Amino acid sequence: MGADTEDAPTAVIATDPDEEGEAEKKKRTRPWLGWVITIAAALLISTGTRAYAVQSYFIPTPSMTPTLMPGDRILVDKLSSTIHRGDIVVFQNPPADQGGPPTLVKRVIGLPGERISSVGNQVLINGKTLAEPWLPPLVGECVEASEHITPTTIPAGHYFVMGDCRGDSDDSRYWGTVPSALIVGKVDVIIWRNSHPWLHWF
Secondary structure: OOOOOOOOOOOOOOOOHHHHHHHHHHHHHHHHHHHHHHHHHHHHHHHHOOOOOEEEEEOOOOOOOOOOOOOOEEEEEOOOOOOOOOOEEEEEOOOOOOOOOOEEEEEEEEOOOOEEEEEOOEEEEOOEEOOOOOOOOOOHHHOOOOOOOOOEEOOOOEEEEEOOOHHHOOOHHHHOOEEHHHEEEEEEEEEEEOOEEEEEEO
16 A cells, blocks of 8 residues: 655745845846956056056947947057957057057058058958958948058068958058057957947957
């Protein structure tokens, strides 16, 4: 014969409405607290190691739209020693760019020793079409019917840079290549967009 079973009595626990309200507040606050901690950490890193490793920058112009938008705040890795094609870099204004801002941000397109040119809106590296998977779809004033790249052999220790907003970017097409000595560092992450925290890593 099977053993008899008996349901265990169920305990009823009374809940305090005030405690439930506090729990809901904590749930709503937790995501914002995470953002506050993230931004605080980013600013601490930016200020505490500013001279050595990481620095924050504010994007004032639309030349890198839509990748970087005016008003974005970015963190730049100043210790990275290797620069690759497609990297976004911050650099001091080249002497040939008269009257420009003291620092600029553009994307690396051509590397030292390469021959860069263009046919229509296609960039050529050593005579071959360059695939640009990093380039977002361009609309409006960013559309450029022709890249206007004068055939150039990039000097040793120099980089050819362009803005992602090809139709509205003052870059190496107009004032030449950027020597590595002027490069501050590579853009690692966006930490602020549209007046609120916004994390996007590169």
